[in-house]
Amino acid sequence: MNATDRQVPGMLSGLLATAKRDLLLAWKRPGDVLNPLFFFAMVCTLFPLAVGPSAEQLEFSGPGVLWVAALLSTLLSLNSLFLSDFEDGSLDQLLVSPQPLPVLVLGKTLAHWLTSGVPLVIVSPVLAITYRMPMDVVGVMMLTLLLGTISLSLLGSIGAALTVGLHRGTALLSLLILPLAMPIMILGANAVSLAASNDVYTTGIWALGAYAIASISLAPYATAAALRISNE
Amino acid sequence: MWTWFHKLASPPHFYRTAALLSPWFAVPGLALIAWGTWQGLFVVPMDYQQGDAFRIIYVHVPSAYLSLMAYMIMATGGAIGLIWRMKLSHAVAAAAAPIGAAFTFLALATGSIWGRPMWGTWWEWGDPRMMSELILLFLYFGYMALRAAIDDTAKADKASAVLAIVGVVNVVIVHFSVEWWSSLHQGQTVFKRGTMDADMKTALLIMILGFTLLFGSMLLRRIRTEVLYRERRTRWVRDMILSPKGGG
Amino acid sequence: MTHKLSADNLTLIRGERCLFQGLSFAQESGGLLLLEGRNGCGKTSLMRAIAGMLSLETGQVFWDDKPVEKQRQEFHGALVWLAHRTGLKGDLTLVENLSFESALRAQSSIDVESVYERLGISRLKKLILRSLSAGQQRRVALARMLLADVPLWFMDEPFTNLDREGRALVIELVEEHLAKGGMCVMAAHQDVELEAPVNRVTIQ
Numbered sequence: 224m225n226a227t228d229r230q231v232p233g234m235l236s237g238l239l240a241t242a243k244r245d246l247l248l249a250w251k252r253p254g255d256v257l258n259p260l261f262f263f264a265m266v267c268t269l270f271p272l273a274v275g276p277s278a279e280q281l282e283f284s285g286p287g288v289l290w291v292a293a294l295l296s297t298l299l300s301l302n303s304l305f306l307s308d309f310e311d312g313s314l315d316q317l318l319v320s321p322q323p324l325p326v327l328v329l330g331k332t333l334a335h336w337l338t339s340g341v342p343l344v345i346v347s348p349v350l351a352i353t354y355r356m357p358m359d360v361v362g363v364m365m366l367t368l369l370l371g372t373i374s375l376s377l378l379g380s381i382g383a384a385l386t387v388g389l390h391r392g393t394a395l396l397s398l399l400i401l402p403l404a405m406p407i408m409i410l411g412a413n414a415v416s417l418a419a420s421n422d423v424y425t426t427g428i429w430a431l432g433a434y435a436i437a438s439i440s441l442a443p444y445a446t447a448a449a450l451r452i453s454n455e
Numbered sequence: 456m457w458t459w460f461h462k463l464a465s466p467p468h469f470y471r472t473a474a475l476l477s478p479w480f481a482v483p484g485l486a487l488i489a490w491g492t493w494q495g496l497f498v499v500p501m502d503y504q505q506g507d508a509f510r511i512i513y514v515h516v517p518s519a520y521l522s523l524m525a526y527m528i529m530a531t532g533g534a535i536g537l538i539w540r541m542k543l544s545h546a547v548a549a550a551a552a553p554i555g556a557a558f559t560f561l562a563l564a565t566g567s568i569w570g571r572p573m574w575g576t577w578w579e580w581g582d583p584r585m586m587s588e589l590i591l592l593f594l595y596f597g598y599m600a601l602r603a604a605i606d607d608t609a610k611a612d613k614a615s616a617v618l619a620i621v622g623v624v625n626v627v628i629v630h631f632s633v634e635w636w637s638s639l640h641q642g643q644t645v646f647k648r649g650t651m652d653a654d655m656k657t658a659l660l661i662m663i664l665g666f667t668l669l670f671g672s673m674l675l676r677r678i679r680t681e682v683l684y685r686e687r688r689t690r691w692v693r694d695m696i697l698s699p700k701g702g703g
Numbered sequence: 704m705t706h707k708l709s710a711d712n713l714t715l716i717r718g719e720r721c722l723f724q725g726l727s728f729a730q731e732s733g734g735l736l737l738l739e740g741r742n743g744c745g746k747t748s749l750m751r752a753i754a755g756m757l758s759l760e761t762g763q764v765f766w767d768d769k770p771v772e773k774q775r776q777e778f779h780g781a782l783v784w785l786a787h788r789t790g791l792k793g794d795l796t797l798v799e800n801l802s803f804e805s806a807l808r809a810q811s812s813i814d815v816e817s818v819y820e821r822l823g824i825s826r827l828k829k830l831i832l833r834s835l836s837a838g839q840q841r842r843v844a845l846a847r848m849l850l851a852d853v854p855l856w857f858m859d860e861p862f863t864n865l866d867r868e869g870r871a872l873v874i875e876l877v878e879e880h881l882a883k884g885g886m887c888v889m890a891a892h893q894d895v896e897l898e899a900p901v902n903r904v905t906i907q
Contacts, residue, residue, distance in 0.1 A: 229809035231780050240806035244792070244799075251794045312788025319754050319857075321780035322807050381621055385614050389604050398600050399618060402593040403625050406632035413636055426635070434628070445621050448537075452613045455757050607718050688719060 237322035241330030242337075248307075249338045256338045259300040260346055266292035267350045278355055285354030286364060286415035290408050292350075293343050293368055294375065298397055298404075300339040301379040304331065305387040305450065314387075314454050324450065325443035332380045332443070340372025356419065363418040363428075367411040370431040374407050377435075377442035384449035407434060464543045466682050467691040473682075477675045484668030491661035499654045511569045516659060517666035518562035519584070522591060523626070525555025525670070529598070530623040533616025543678075545612035546685060548619065549602065550677035554670065556595035562588050583637035590629050594622045608685060705732040706767055706781070706854050706886060708753070713762035715745065715752055722748055723906050726762070730888070730902055732854065733881050738890040740906035746890035747786075747859050749906065753888060754784060754857055780809065783851040786859040789844040793833035797824065797843055800832060804847050811852035818849050822872070837864040845876065856880060856887040 249256050270288045274280060308314040317327050344365050351361045382400040386392040414427025495513035502509040532548030535541055566585050567577050579585065598615055605611035686692050709729035715722045722745030730736040738746045751757045753764050755771055755778070764771045771778045784790075791800045805811075819825040822842045832840060841864050848856060856877070862870050874897070877887055881899040889895065 229811070231776075231809045232806065237807050240803055244795070244803045247799060248792060248794055307792075310788075311792065312786055312790035313792065314790075315756065315784055315786060315788070316790035316804075318756055319779050319782060319784045320807050321776060321809070323776065327807075378621075381617070385601060385618060386604070391604070395600055395604055398593075399597040402590050402597060402629075403621065405590055406625070406628045409632045409636045413639055417639070430632070430635075441624075445617055449614065449617050451756075452610060452617065455610055609716075 231321045234323065234326045237320075237326050238330040238333070241317075241327045242334040245331055245334030246337065249334065255300070255303065256342060259296040259339055260342055262299055263292050263296040263343060263346065264350060266295060267353075281353075282355045282419070285351060285356050286360075286419060287412045288354065289347060289351060289364065290368075290371075290412035290415070293347070293372065294401075294404055294408050296343060297339055297372060297375045297379060298400060300335070301376075301383045301400070302393050302396055304335055304380055304383040306383075306392075309387045309454065314450065318451060318454060324447040328380065328384075328446045328450070329439070329443045332376050332446075335380070336373055336376040340369070340376055343372060344368045360415060360419045363424060364415045366428060367414050367431055370428070370435050371407045371411040373435040374431070374438045375404055377438040377446075378403050378407075380446045381442055381449055384446045384453060387450070387453045389453075407431070410434070464541055466543065466686050466689075467695075469543055470679055470682050473675045473679045477672050477679075480668045480672035480675065484665050484670075484672060487661050487665030488669065491658055491665050494654070494658035494661060499658050500652075505573065508569060508572045511565050513659060513662045515562060515565040515569060517663045518558045518565060519588060520663060521666055521670050522555055522559035522562050522588065524667075525551045525558060526591065526594070526619075526623065526626065528674070529555060530616075530619040533612075533619045536612060537616045537620075542612075542685075543682070545616065546681040547674075547678055548616065549612070550674060550681045552595060552599050552602070554673050554677060556592065556599065558670070559588060559592045559595060563592065581637060581640055583633045586633045586637070587626075587630050590633075591626065594626070598622070704854075705884060707731050707765070708736070708855065708886060708888070709765045709768070710753065711762055711765070713749070713752065713764070714760040715748055715757065716760045717745070717748060721760075726904070726906075728902065728904050730886060732884045732886050734886065734900040734902055735877065735881060735895070735897055736886075736888045736902045736904065737895055738888070738904050738906065739892075739894075742892060744906045746892075746906060749904075750857055750859055750888060750890050754782065755779070781853050782855040782857060783848050783853050784857045785844055785848050785861060786857075787863060789840055791832050791840060791843060791847075794831060796831050797828050797835075800843065801847055801850060805850060808851055808853075811850060813850055813852050815850060818846050822846050822849075838866060838869060841865055841869065845873070849876065854885050856885065856889075858887060858889045858891075860891060861889065862891065862893070 267288060270284065271281060274284070305314065308317065318324065320327060347365060347368055348361050351364055356364065379400055382396050382403070385399060386396045389395060410427045410430045414424040414431070417424035417427065491513060495510055499510070501507055529548045529551040532544045532551065536545035536548065563585065566582075566588070570579055570582075570585075571577055598618055601618055602611045602615045605614055683692060707729065709727075711727050713726040714724045726749070728736065738749055740746050748757060752759050755764070755775060766774065766778045766781065795803075801815075816825070819828065822845055824839065824842050824846060827835060827839060827843075832843065835843070848858075858873075858877075861873050865873065874895070877889075878897060878899060880887060881897070895901065
């Protein structure tokens with residue numbers, strides 16, 4: 224019985240194992256991945272219906288609409304990030320795991336990004352084209368979404384951790400996360416607009432990249448702390 | 456030093472000290488505000504561009520400044536409470552939130568009133584300061600909503616502290632991203648940096664100081680209420696209420 | 704290698720209620736620490752506090768005479784947690800569930816198949832957990848506990864949802880674990896008869 228002398232596997236394998244499990248769970252319940260995508264498409268449909276289908280207007284508002292829709296759709300999927308873990312006792316297991324909690328949290332967030340952010344990036348060109356976005360601008364938009372959704376997933380995980388186990392958590396989650404997420408949307412949507420008007424848009428991209436790096440390195444700690452508090 | 460600190464952190468002691476301290480903030484604070492108002496309204500000459508409308512800065516600027524300071528107090532209180540597990544510190548954070556939100560609202564309202572003659576509209580989306588202030592108000596709402604949603608006080612304290620700390624980092628990012636955004640859209644700001652004459656500056660400083668002292672007094676009173684509520688089942692509260700003097 | 708789990712002057716307040724105050728104990732390898740008391744008296748809370756999931760009002764928990772908060776990772780590497788909510792995913796198969804757990808833990812020399820055999824769950828390996836009965840799911844949780852191969856077992860009401868045979872099996876597993884020099888912390892509302900020494904902590 225010298226279990227404590229045996230080497231616990233490195234952090235990377237803890238991260239990957241958690242990500243793999245969540246991806247497997249998403250695979251078995253594809254609805255959880257698809258519903259936010261449908262929601263994304265529907266929000267994009269609402270705007271032309273509300274403000275009119277004129278080409279000029281669509282071209283002008285496209286970047287903003289797509290970004291707002293992406294933000295709302297990510298928010299929708301965040302609610303369930305820790306919910307089932309909380310309900311079935313997996314969260315307890317994560318909290319007493321020999322792996323550091325922030326690493327496991329990062330693994331879960333990675334899986335969330337792969338199942339919410341990346342699909343959004345893949346679907347977005349279709350909707351962007353309906354908004355008459357030129358192809359080179361579509362590329363910029365995909366890049367901003369790719370970088371921005373990393374930060375959205377990570378920031379969102381803090382909110383999801385703070386509200387897990389609370390009644391009426393969904394509305395509260397939006398209230399907590401939207402003000403935090405506004406800078407990401409500002410950077411993303413405006414970079415796309417700048418690209419559309421042939422302006423220098425790289426500032427926005429760099430800022431989104433920096434934001435993503437900062438949130439990768441800081442947010443998991445906040446989320447881990449929040450999970451410990453919420454699970455008390 | 457440390458014994459003094461620990462003594463102050465004990466709820467009954469703080470409750471009594473705060474009662475003694477509060478008027479020392481309130482009276483000079485109100486006096487300064489009265490003086491500053493008189494200065495601002497009657498002594499300082501009219502602005503050659505904005506006319507009399509600019510005089511609202513004597514409320515607007517101190518409010519905006521306190522809206523940020525209250526948020527800092529809230530986050531610092533939460534951080535101290537998390538790290539050193541000091542309960543009084545969480546009570547300070549809880550007490551600061553509604554006052555901060557009120558000053559944020561005041562800053563927005565005065566900004567909007569000021570904007571009416573300047574821009575010809577009650578609300579100008581292009582002004583980066585107003586935008587940041589509005590997002591700050593949402594951050595306050597989120598904080599208070601999270602507190603309200605958690606029944607257990609200790610848990611609410613800790614969870615909201617995490618949120619406040621994350622929020623502080625965010626306030627900085629919001630500021631810069633909104634500045635950038637506004638520069639793209641030729642946003643305009645009412646409050647131009649530039650020459651301010653000496654009278655105007657003095658009056659503004661008097662108002663800021665007065666508002667800060669008043670804020671200090673409000674904060675102390677709210678912390679007292681918060682402490683009393685949190686300690687409602689303890690012996691010292693019962694003893695104090697049942698004592699002939701009926702409690703301070 | 705023997706271990707020691709001890710606690711000094713634990714006080715826990717939940718909401719308005721003080722669950723226990725000034726509680727201390729010391730437990731060496733080879734024995735069972737049994738937490739007793741009425742339903743809802745705070746047995747589970749005490750156990751969660753010992754494992755580091757609840758913050759205590761006062762007091763400290765020690766693992767090998769070192770405070771656990773100073774060595775969280777080592778302490779968590781030495782323990783396994785079994786509770787009413789099993790922490791297994793209903794959408795995953797038995798093997799998928801357990802391989803996730805083993806990826807987080809140190810390599811063990813225990814033969815997986817023989818553990819499945821012993822718990823009578825070999826036939827269920829390819830089934831998703833949701834399709835198993837509550838008792839079978841408990842057995843999967845027990846398998847996870849055995850496969851973790853760690854010295855300290857936390858068991859919260861381990862007899863729930865188990866038939867007579869299952870209960871006997873739990874007792875047998877605990878006896879064996881203690882005989883090998885393991886240690887067990889158990890919260891149970893019924894008494895547990897063991898050959899190994901039982902250290903009782905009663906919460907009023």
